[in-house]
Amino acid sequence: MAYVLIKASKLMRYLLLAVLTGTVFSVSSVHAANVDLESRIAAERIAVGTCAACHGWKGRSIAPKFPVLAGQRANYLLSQLRAFKAQTRGDPDALGYMWGMAAPLDASTMAALADYYSRQTALAGVREDPALLARGAQIYQQGDSAEGIPPCAACHGMGAAGTDMYPRLAGQHIEYLMKQLRSFQTNLRDVAIMHGVAQGLNEHDMRAVAAYLQGLGP
Amino acid sequence: MFKIQRSRIAAALATMLMFLLVPKAHAVPSFARQTGMACEACHTVFPELTHFGRMFKANGYTLDNLKQVRDITTERENMLVLATLAPLSVMIQVSQTWLDRPLPDGGGSTGHSQTSTTGFPQQLSLFYAGKVAPHLGAMIQASYDNASGSIGIDNTDLRFANLLLLPNDRGLIYGIDANNNPTVQDLWNSTPAWGFPYAASNAGVSPLAATQIDGTLAQDVAGLSFYAMWNESLYAEIGAYHSAKQGITNPITGAAGPLDGSVSNVISGAAPYARIAYEHQWRRHDVEIGAYGADFKLYPGGGSSSPVPLSGPVNQFRDVAEDLQYQFIGVQHLFSLQATHIHESAQLDASFDAGVSSNPNDTIDTTRITGSYYYRRKIGVTVSHFSTTGSADSGLYPSGPQPGVITSADSSPDTRGWIAEFNFLPWLNTKFSLQYSLYDRFNGGGTDYDGFGRKASSNDTTYLLVWLTF
Numbered sequence: 160m161a162y163v164l165i166k167a168s169k170l171m172r173y174l175l176l177a178v179l180t181g182t183v184f185s186v187s188s189v190h191a192a193n194v195d196l197e198s199r200i201a202a203e204r205i206a207v208g209t210c211a212a213c214h215g216w217k218g219r220s221i222a223p224k225f226p227v228l229a230g231q232r233a234n235y236l237l238s239q240l241r242a243f244k245a246q247t248r249g250d251p252d253a254l255g256y257m258w259g260m261a262a263p264l265d266a267s268t269m270a271a272l273a274d275y276y277s278r279q280t281a282l283a284g285v286r287e288d289p290a291l292l293a294r295g296a297q298i299y300q301q302g303d304s305a306e307g308i309p310p311c312a313a314c315h316g317m318g319a320a321g322t323d324m325y326p327r328l329a330g331q332h333i334e335y336l337m338k339q340l341r342s343f344q345t346n347l348r349d350v351a352i353m354h355g356v357a358q359g360l361n362e363h364d365m366r367a368v369a370a371y372l373q374g375l376g377p
Numbered sequence: 378m379f380k381i382q383r384s385r386i387a388a389a390l391a392t393m394l395m396f397l398l399v400p401k402a403h404a405v406p407s408f409a410r411q412t413g414m415a416c417e418a419c420h421t422v423f424p425e426l427t428h429f430g431r432m433f434k435a436n437g438y439t440l441d442n443l444k445q446v447r448d449i450t451t452e453r454e455n456m457l458v459l460a461t462l463a464p465l466s467v468m469i470q471v472s473q474t475w476l477d478r479p480l481p482d483g484g485g486s487t488g489h490s491q492t493s494t495t496g497f498p499q500q501l502s503l504f505y506a507g508k509v510a511p512h513l514g515a516m517i518q519a520s521y522d523n524a525s526g527s528i529g530i531d532n533t534d535l536r537f538a539n540l541l542l543l544p545n546d547r548g549l550i551y552g553i554d555a556n557n558n559p560t561v562q563d564l565w566n567s568t569p570a571w572g573f574p575y576a577a578s579n580a581g582v583s584p585l586a587a588t589q590i591d592g593t594l595a596q597d598v599a600g601l602s603f604y605a606m607w608n609e610s611l612y613a614e615i616g617a618y619h620s621a622k623q624g625i626t627n628p629i630t631g632a633a634g635p636l637d638g639s640v641s642n643v644i645s646g647a648a649p650y651a652r653i654a655y656e657h658q659w660r661r662h663d664v665e666i667g668a669y670g671a672d673f674k675l676y677p678g679g680g681s682s683s684p685v686p687l688s689g690p691v692n693q694f695r696d697v698a699e700d701l702q703y704q705f706i707g708v709q710h711l712f713s714l715q716a717t718h719i720h721e722s723a724q725l726d727a728s729f730d731a732g733v734s735s736n737p738n739d740t741i742d743t744t745r746i747t748g749s750y751y752y753r754r755k756i757g758v759t760v761s762h763f764s765t766t767g768s769a770d771s772g773l774y775p776s777g778p779q780p781g782v783i784t785s786a787d788s789s790p791d792t793r794g795w796i797a798e799f800n801f802l803p804w805l806n807t808k809f810s811l812q813y814s815l816y817d818r819f820n821g822g823g824t825d826y827d828g829f830g831r832k833a834s835s836n837d838t839t840y841l842l843v844w845l846t847f
Contacts, residue, residue: 207548208540209440212432212609217546221658222428222706259413262442334708 194271202271205264210272213256217279223332224252230281230377235326236273240264249349250342281320281377282330288370291363295371298364308359311368314352319375329375336369405506405516406806406846407464408433413442416805421704421711422754423808423846424566424575428609428656428663431564435550435606437538438507438514455511464507471843472496474578478835481780494580496523499842502531513537524579530596530623532570533557551605558595559618559650562602565665567700567715570595573747573761574796576810578840582782585774585820586765586790588721588741589673590696597622597642600650612654617647618671628681638684645674645691654700663704670697677727690726711751719743721767734772741767741790757800764793774820776828782836786828789821794833810842 194202206218210228214220218228228236242248243261264272286292297303300317302310314325321327328336342348343357360368409416412433416423419430426434433440441460448457474496479489502520509515518531538552554562561570569591587593602616620636620643628639636643654667673694679685698719705712721741728734743765751757771788794816801809819826819833826833 203546204540204542207542207546208436208550209432211548212429216608222661224661224706224708255415256418259442262413338708 194274195267198267198271199274201268202275205268206272206275209260218276219279219282220332223334225332226335227282227331228276229279230320230330231276231327232321232323232325233270233273233277234323235321236276237269240269240273244269247349250339250347252338253348281327284330284374284376286370286374287333288366291367291370292374294364295367295369298360298368299371303359303364306359306364308364309356311356319372320377328372329377331369331372333366333369333373336372337365340365340369405466405468405504407466407504407506408438410462410466411438411443411460411464411507412440417754420805421706421713422749422751422757422800422802423806424571425704425713425749426564426566426571427704427706428658431656432550432609434564435538435552435604435612436540437512437536437552438516439512439538441508458511460508464505466504466506466846468500468502468504468844468846469498470496470500470576470845472499472578472580473841474580475839476581476835477837478831480582480782485779494578496578496580499523499579509535512539522579530557532561532596534562536562547608549605549607550609552603554600554602554604554614554616556600556602557598557621558592559590559598559600559671560652560669561595562600562604562614563652563669564612565654565656565667565700565702565715566713567665567667567702567717568669568698569717569719572715572717572745573749573759574798574812576842576844577812577814578838581814581838581840582819582836584765584790584792585783585785586741586767586792588696588719588743589675589694590669590671590698590721591719591743594618594642594673598644598648602650604652610656612652612656612667614650614652616650618644618650618673619647620644636678636687638678638686639681640687641678641680643676643678643687645676645687648673661705661707663702663706665702666700668697668699670695672696675727677731677733685731690730692727693724694721695723696721709753711749711754711757713749714747716746717744728772732772735770735788736768736772739768739770739773741765751800754805755802757802759796759798759800761796761798762793763796766791766793769821780827780829780831782827782831783820784827785820785822786826787821791818791821792816792833793818806846808842808844810840810844812838812840812842814838814840 213225214228220227239248240261243253243257244264246258298308299311302308315328316322319329339348340357340360343350343353346354408419419427419433421427443460443462446459446461449455474494476492479492482488482490500520500522502518504518506516507514514536516534518533519528520531521528534556536552536554538550541549541551543549556562558570560568566572598618599621600616600618602614604614606612622636622640625640626632627634627637648671650671652669654665656665674691676687676691677685678687696719698717700717703714723739725734725737725739729737745761745763747759747761749757749759767790769788774785774788774790776786777784794814796812796814798810798812815837816833817823819836823833
């Protein structure tokens with residue numbers, strides 16, 4: 160019982176941290192109105208000519224190694240592009256691909272790219288591993304207090320569409336989501352709140368929640 | 378007269394073989410330096426390209442994430458955008474080759490060769506590979522080769538590329554390419570210049586016959602082509618090749634040209650080249666299907682001691698080829714398959730008139746199918762089957778008067794066999810390979826292909842290679 164209480168208080172800490180982190184994220188936000196025409200045109204060329212080779216047409220990534228960007232929250236995209244450029248996001252593909260990609264982008268182009276992808280229609284979900292969906296839904300919506308896993312929905316929203324502060328997860332590839340969760344676990348991707356959350360997830364639960372999320376539509 | 382013609386064709390064959398023996402080898406860390414991206418972005422395992430690598434190439438090698446030296450006008454027109462670091466890299470190949478059976482000593486001596494050869498280096502290359510200016514990129518390779526003991530130009534590909542934005546955010550990449558080896562500009566690893574084997578021993582015995590588009594004219598021609606790629610999937614290219622001989626001087630001027638009858642295999646005018654391909658991706662899979670071809674009209678010419686005018690009849694080689702590539706790129710497991718079939722119909726007006734070929738028309742068909750598996754891009758196995766068949770021609774594929782390994786008792790070009798290769802990459806830019814090449818048939822025969830008792834399997838090779846790129 161005491162163990163459960165400790166786990167529960169840990170959970171509260173994550174939630175508190177989430178709120179605080181969210182406040183920080185929300186300081187710099189992207190609004191389409193703030194993106195000038197020149198940056199918008201430049202961003203479209205970059206998106207079609209470069210990003211699409213991995214992230215797909217309009218951010219509808221085909222290969223599960225690369226995240227779907229269509230419909231992703233602009234604030235999240237901008238914060239990640241900044242992290243790539245500052246080389247503070249350290250998961251393997253961030254190093255291998257995005258540090259180089261983001262290096263020449265200036266602030267206005269990054270904002271325009273974030274705006275471009277956030278305006279694209281999100282993909283319909285793809286259901287895989289149906290046996291895992293119920294467990295995935297449980298973790299996502301309610302968490303697992305016995306394992307110290309808070310409900311993901313508390314931050315990412317019930318439909319996993321994300322908020323101004325947190326990324327959209329609905330429709331994301333299982334492979335990409337699992338790779339990120341592992342990177343949070345090992346602190347390769349150094350995000351305190353997600354490090355705490357991911358620590359409680361075993362491989363089975365990770366796959367379950369990722370499968371649930373990939374199955375969610377817009 | 379016939380003797381002279383024989384010696385000329387032998388010289389031409391030797392030249393051809395020299396080119397065939399030059400291994401292809403290309404993975405260029407300067408691209409990684411320029412883009413700031415790891416090898417795996419562009420390669421499954423070097424030199425095989427991923428979809429992103431193909432797009433990087435189609436876009437003219439210009440994606441550049443380095444600091445730039447710039448110059449602009451007051452109208453904000455770019456006058457100079459130059460990377461602060463030159464995109465240079467070095468490649469070294471060190472190898473050991475074991476031939477199954479020794480070769481007869483050259484020069485009619487009664488002994489025989491050693492069976493093993495050390496290449497230290499087998500090849501050493503310097504690359505300039507990257508952006509030259511906005512929209513303009515280059516991959517230039519200069520190589521030292523231990524067979525010639527000299528440094529020469531290797532594969533070179535200069536390209537201009539741009540992107541046209543189409544409605545609904547579709548893209549059309551279009552460009553102009555100049556290169557010195559037909560298919561070196563191609564984006565897939567199923568065509569000859571970038572096909573398997575990516576590295577091969579230059580201390581073995583090569584068969585007599587190969588199609589023109591299959592490396593025969595490498596570094597001997599200059600091609601200019603126009604290409605377009607729609608939506609990263611449909612690719613079309615059209616171009617032409619002209620002779621651009623290296624190390625040849627005009628006997629009268631002592632200058633680099635113009636070419637005259639003392640040079641062999643000179644393209645008459647310009648040889649057209651065309652390519653079409655379609656690539657489709659779904660999840661971790663990527664498949665490409667395509668066709669390519671060229672039509673070469675060559676003056677046989679002659680050697681400096683027996684010049685033949687570059688006029689009159691020509692030998693015409695029509696090469697038509699199909700190719701297929703499939704790639705699976707998983708987290709742990711990577712699999713790829715490449716296949717090509719090249720059909721060459723040769724109308725040998727010049728050679729037949731001169732008595733060099735015994736037929737007025739010949740054909741050659743070459744097929745290669747290669748499958749590769751890699752675990753975590755570190756350990757891999759590749760198995761490849763190759764086959765060349767064609768018309769028997771006692772002029773082009775002669776038997777020798779004495780034991781000689783590059784001859785055919787049946788006057789047949791038929792050669793087929795297998796290559797098995799094991800690779801280990803402790804780092805993404807270092808490869809250790811053990812390759813075994815096995816011949817079922819060589820120049821038309823299995824057990825006695827040269828008429829002096831040499832078996833096809835006598836030319837089997839075991840090849841150990843250390844391949845470093847940095």
